[in-house]
Amino acid sequence: MINPTLTTLLDHRSIRKFTDEKLTAAEVETLVNAAQHAATSTFSQQYSIISVTDPQKLAVLGEITGHHWLEKAGHFFLMVADQYRNEQLAPKNERTAINLRSTDKLLAGIFDASIATEAMVTAGESLGLGSTVMGSILNDTLRVISLFDLPELTFPVLGLAVGHPAEKPEQKPRLPKELIHFTNAYQPIVATDPILKTYDQLITSYYHDRGSNQRDETFTHHIVREMSRDPKQREEILVALIQQGFSLEAAH
Ligand SMILES: Cc1cc2nc3c(=O)[nH]c(=O)nc-3n(C[C@H](O)[C@H](O)[C@H](O)COP(=O)(O)O)c2cc1C
Structure with missing residues (x-):
């Protein structure tokens, strides 16, 4: 649509x-x-x-x-x-x-x-x-x-x-919908979820390929870094x- x-x-x-x-x-x-x-x-x-x-x-x-x-x-x-x-x-x-x-x-x-x-x-x-x-x-x-x-x-x-x-x-790829949109009840995630791993790879490629401020980072790394702030x-x-x-x- x-x-x-x-x-x-x-x-x-x-x-x-x-x-x-x-x-x-x-x-x-x-x-x-x-x-x-x-x-x-x-x-x-x-x-x-x-x-x-x-x-x-x-x-x-x-x-x-x-x-x-x-x-x-x-x-x-x-x-x-x-x-x-x-x-x-x-x-x-x-x-x-x-x-x-x-x-x-x-x-x-x-x-x-x-x-x-x-x-x-x-x-x-x-x-x-x-x-x-x-x-x-x-x-x-x-x-x-x-x-x-x-x-x-x-x-x-x-x-x-x-x-x-x-x-x-470049647009920043978002989490797969399965990880953010549930039906009738919350669905907890596990860090080893293959869907998350695939997304981590996608984010790594995004950071490698983008025009500026390239870095080596997955989404999981990003969250770990954000949560480590003082x-x-x-x-x-x-x-x-x-x-x-x-x-x-x-x-x-
Ligand atoms: C509540 C909120 C606060 C934000 N604060 C900042 C900020 O202080 N500085 C900044 O550069 N971007 C800020 N952003 C933009 C986010 O970094 C950006 O939306 C996110 O990285 C996704 O990228 P995109 O908007 O290009 O898709 C903020 C976004 C939101 C929703």
Whole structure:
């Protein structure tokens, strides 16, 4: 089955090199419009989008993420989980305060911001733009919060660098569907699964053959490496969540 929407979705790849061309105001508006039409938990629209155009702020984000190429993107969006706006609309009482600070509402803000982000990615790709979603803004969450004056009950979830592509990287092969799509119950995997081994070989070939940053790595190696990172690097996220007023505790 194929149609233009599926073609766009199935042709996805992250773009990290851009031409000098900035997004037009109409393109920015179109992406924000696409974000706004994404599904939103309990119709609460609990996210905000900050367009970052200040070169100094972009430079700080480049430093935080280690991805200085974002400074050359055609546009940069900061996607924020936002219960602050709804706090301003809700009655000031104990139940409201507990609800807005709950893990449930924290997750809802994160879902909303993330789903809106993917809508922007796909909308951009449908217009010939490329992008990279950036979780590395959380390398220094507290600095991001203060850089953008994020009030209580907000949290920076993702960055999104968008622009006119100056590269067309090979697509990264995904896990075989048998390993991610189950029917009626979860299917645990064993590390020796031959389907996984075949995928490991596929990823090895992908890393060998791709145009840049070639390396000798299977998917399993990749996960082992990811899991070996120093957990302290991101410990500040919990501090930031608490600072922003999320309780992360049961209501009773
Ligand atoms: C939540 C999330 C956070 C990500 N953070 C970063 C990031 O900080 N830097 C980066 O270069 N890519 C980032 N990516 C992009 C992934 O590395 C990329 O999607 C993945 O390697 C698959 O490659 P593809 O998008 O080209 O298919 C992120 C993607 C997601 C969904």
